[in-house]
Amino acid sequence: MNDGNSSTPFLARPTKNRGWRKKGPFALFALVCSATLIVTFVAATNPLSASPFALSGHWVYNSVLRGVFHIDGPTGNIDAQAAVDGEPGSQVVQGDLSGYVVGLHKITEFGKDDLAARQGITPPVDEVPVGVEGVGGPYLVYRNAGLVVRLGNPSRVVPIGGAVGDPVLTSDGTMWLHRTGVGSICTLPKDADRPSGCPVQAPENHAGALTVVGDRLAFVDFFSRTVSTVDGDHLGQGTPLGVPLSPNSRAAAQDVAGRVAILDLERHTLSLADTASPPAPPVTIGLSGGDYDGPVSTGSAVVLVDRQTGNVLTYGPDGAPKDTKPIRDKAGKPRLTRGEDNRVYVEDADGTQVVVVAKDGGMKDVPVAGKPTGPSAPPAPVVDTKTGEPGRQGGEASRQGGESDRPRGGDTSRPPPPPPPIPATAPGAPTGVAATAGDGSAVVTWGAAADNRAAVTSYQVSWQGGSMTVSGGARRVNVNGLTNGTRYVFTVTATNKMGAGPGASAAATPFAVATAPTVNAVNQGNGAVRVTWTAPDMKGGTLQHYQVSATGQADQNLTGNSTTYNGLAAGRTYTFTVRAITKSGDGQTLIGTPGSASVNIPAPPAKRITISEGQATTSGNCRAPNCARVDANGVGFTPGPHDIRLSSSSNTNVQTETVDVRADGSWSYSELDYDVPGQTVWITVDGVQSNKITWKSP
Structure with missing residues (x-):
């Protein structure tokens, strides 16, 4: 793995060339039998060069047919296909020369020029990434692990330092990533093998998302309900969105004709907030209850998937509905991808159907299928179980209830035919789902789901604002990047080859203890x-x-x-x-x-009194400067009033007055007079005697 100072290539596994290539034109069609699609492949006549398809159109992996198909965006036609041994539910991302079939446990590269599988790559973590196509890419962003993978030769793993939200790629090829929880906004420049830093700071612990408005990066703050453009190394002043938002919201990564599209999963609303100055009133669309995927913007329309109804929905910048198309297979989680051609491609969970959304919000339904290679293998000959001799194919001996199948006379030794096997179904719900909250995080655990006669291949953990897919053997995940103080419901579902089963849920509210006061x-x-x-x-x-x-x-x-x-x-x-x-x-x-x-x-000092000759005075006995007042200072006394007594060599109590001792035990007094020249004087307080001074003779 990367230590932050260098980049480490993936481990690559060479794989056999399994491209479906033979001479002859493309022919693509589907054979449907008993409501079951039975399809096999034939490949392109000639190798397709990389340039016609470089960062255009969309590649999809069909888990049923176990191959990749290229969909031409403008026409909706499938114009290339290749056999690639990928995992069910894999996604495909493309670069200039290669495509990559990305699964949970392996990544397989294939050439766009020869449609041949090239090498296998080991993913860095057990997590389904977000695929990003664009300048400098393609990329895989493992949000929970905080890792970015730049696919290429060689592939690189780039650690970001913590969980991140959905990535945003600006036109100059810079990837921007929001460190959820801590608020840092980090950059990964085009062709760099490490982040250039996290120069911009969003408010810590504020739920939010990055978006691009007119090719300027902006941060949508769901707490303050503002959008702020990034100005150099800091966020500009926030512009109010004008709509109520919960922390469980999502923002499209691209504006919709200058408006920010925000899906609020708690309020069941889609809001389109204007970013102009002054802004036009926002538009809010009420959605029916349920679970939604998106939003994704084409630049002129916004796309959602209603998972409850299985419909793809598009809306214009004014909130008006544009088009609706159904996803036939509602099982599993659909995938929405914004292509470099500004179209949005919506795949069903198995890649057997793609809905292509044009920039204006109109849609085309593209079934993903290939051409059968030839007739099915002939059925095995029927054998008479009584005589051991072959029967006639399709004749009486092969029919259920024919003579060779009936016991003859009193012969009952032949056992009855076994009952037909129970077909496999989608898994049951995971057992014992629990969620334990932490600081901006939660640990979700569960027990195995009933496989219902087909092995569980993966578990999906979803929550408001995100999801993770892990292997069928996993029983826990650490979910990072959550907002403290927000209640999350974590739902775990199991998937096998028959689809996704019902979910089971548990709730937790991430928290952190308060910081230290000053x-x-x-x-x-x-x-x-x-x-x-x-x-x-x-x-x-x-x-x-x-x-x-x-x-x-x-x-x-x-x-x-x-x-x-x-x-x-x-x-x-x-x-x-x-x-x-x-x-x-x-x-x-x-x-x-x-x-x-x-x-x-401090401990009080020992009681001490010091006297000295003070201000000169004149009296009937002497005149200044030969007589003066007595300045007295003391420390170490109990606060409050005390008697202060002046004595001389001829009189032990010349004068007694009162002094107020301060809170710190000190006092000062300058009101005592003595005017007998040649006499020695001193002061006593609480039995403590001062030093002595002798009055001057005239």
């Missing part, structure tokens, strides 16, 4: 500390309260953003921790990431 703690003095914090990112959860704790103190549960702790001991360091307690969408209580701050409350 905490600030300030010593207020006198054993008090004030703690404040900022609101963190709740990650889609609903705030219940903040849990605030401090060293050696009882926890507090608060809904505000501040509190004060009192009575804290001096000489200790206290750590204050704040967590946001949230509740997820499914009612689970989540304890957020803690944020903290520490404060040291």
Whole structure:
């Protein structure tokens, strides 16, 4: 696999040339017997060069006939076909010279010039990718795994770094990918073997999708209900879409005549929002309940598939219905592909039918079939089980109930014919489906579905906004790139050669614990500390309260953003921790990431008083500058009022006054006078004596 600094080619397996080529003109028709299509192939007369079909028309893999067919878009004719041994349900993507039959477990290349299978390629993960045809491609995008495969010689695996949404390719060959959940929009330039970076940042944890409006990349934000064009390395100012949207929405990758087409799977609406300035009023089309695929734009019309009715639906930019065509085989998931010719090709699950949607929304129904190679093999001769001799083909001995089949006389030794075998049917529903939510993700598990006499070949896990197909032996998938706080219903269905069976579902709401708040703690003095914090990112959860704790103190549960702790001991360091307690969408209580701050409350200093000669004064005993006030300062005392006593060498209590000690234990006092020259004075507070000073003699 790729380590992010280099690219690693796929492992290739050479395969035998199985192209159906023989001399003679094309002849394509279907033989229908007893409502069963029985078809075999004959190939093209001459090899078809790559250039007439390079990035035009559409290739489809027919799982019943086990081959690829090229459909000419303008005419709807099948003009090329080749035998390729692919997996049922494979898709086909084409480059300039080669096509690729892409299945869950193998990818087979075939030449567009000689229609011959060339090599087998091992997929990087067990996931059905999104195929992208265009300049620099073709590409396979494994959305859940966050991998892009550039098919070619050699093929390259390019890691993006995490789950991505549907890719968008602009006309210069740049692929754009939205990292769902984290919001980064990354670029893969044409012919590059690694991303050039993720220069644009969309809002984190906002459900949304990329689209192209007039060949300018834009981001549709389903939360803020805006569309923003990418301007260099940032998103421009969002333009309101003017329609209500749920997070379970999808946007077409191409505008519809300047409008963004958005399918809301919860509201069952298709909205066409104008992006002009000023915008025209949006158009909203109400859809019947059910499951839909799409939307895909031709540039002038939008295409949906109603899986409940099996109808392909097209609408114009004004919301008017354009055309309707049925998909005959409703089993399985249809595939919608926008071709380089601006047509949309809708395949049924087995590739036996393709509906070609023109740019104006009109449709053509194309049955995918080939020509029988010749008569069926003759039936085996009928043998008389009594005599062991051959009977006449089609004669009495071969008929049910003929003489050779009847017991003769009392002969009952011959056993009755066995009952006809019970035909295989589509699988049953998977058992024990469960979904466990995580941070922007969910783990979906299930038990085996009843195969109903045909082995289960794959399981499909679908949810609002996406799906994954995994092998028949899988029993769990990790679904990434989900939006926290949004409830998802995950439906698992099993598929065998007879089709898809009924689904079984489980729901989960992805969540993440809240991020750490920024905490600030300030010593207020006198054993008090004030703690404040900022609101963190709740990650889609609903705030219940903040849990605030401090060293050696009882926890507090608060809904505000501040509190004060009192009575804290001096000489200790206290750590204050704040967590946001949230509740997820499914009612689970989540304890957020803690944020903290520490404060040291210093021990009070020893009580100390210092006096000095202060401002000069004049009295009846002396005149300035020979007499002055006494400036006194103290530390380490208990806050509040205290007596301050002035003493001298001739009087132990010259004067007593009151001083207010500050919260930090300090005080200052400059109101004491002493005017007897030659005397020594000092101050006493709470029994603590200051230094002594001697008054000057005149």
